Amino acid sequence: MHELDHYIYPHRVLHWLVAGAALLSLASGLTLGFLGFERTVSLIGNALTNLLYTSHKTLGVTILLLMTLRIITRLAFVVPDHDPPLNGFERIVSTSVHHLLYVALVVMPLLGWAATASGGFPVEFFHWHLPGLIGERPALSEKLFTWHEWLGWAIVVLVSLHVLGALFHWRIKRDNVMKRMSLFD
Secondary structure, eight states, X not given: OOGGGXXXXXXXXXXXXXXXXXXXXXXXXXXXXXXXXXXXXXXXXXHHHHHHHHHHHHHHHHHHHHHHHHHHHHHHSOOOOOSSOOOHHHHHHHHHHHXXXXXXXXXXXXXXXXXXXXXXXOEEETTEEEXXXXXXXXXXXXXXXXXXXXXXXXXXXXXXXXXXHHHIIIIIIXXXXXXXXXXXX
C-alpha cells in the first residue's frame, strides 16, 4: 500500500478511539435521557447511576481531547486521495457529513460541560472535578441540556450516514475508501 492511500496511523487510531467513545457516550446519554435520574436510580441504584453519569461526563471530556488531536493530525498531515475519485454527489455528501461530525463532536462535549456547570452539577473527568465553563444558572442549564440532547440526535443521524457511506463503498462500490481508515495495513 502506498503512503497516500491511507491516513497516517495516529489519525486512524484516533478515528477508532473517537468512534468507540462516541458510541458509548451516545448509549449512556440516551439511557439517561430516556430514564431520567429518578428512574435510573430506581432501576440500578444510586451508586451505579452516579457511575453512569460520571462515565458519560468522562467520555465527553475524552471525546473533546481526542477530537482536538484529530483536528491537529488532520491539519498537519496529507489527506489521502480517493482512488478512484468520488463523483460530485459523493464528494459533497462525504465532505458535509465529515465536517458536520467534526463540529458536532467538539460542540457536544462543550455544551454538556456548560449545561452541567450551569446546573450546579460537578463536571467530572474520572474522579477529578473540572472547573465549570460558566457559573450556576438553572434556566440556562435547562436550555443547554435541550441543545445537548438535540445535538445527540443529530450525531446519531450523522454517524448513521457515515456508517452507511462506509458500507456502501465497502460492499457495493468495492473501492478503496475503507482502507483509508483501516487499522490494518
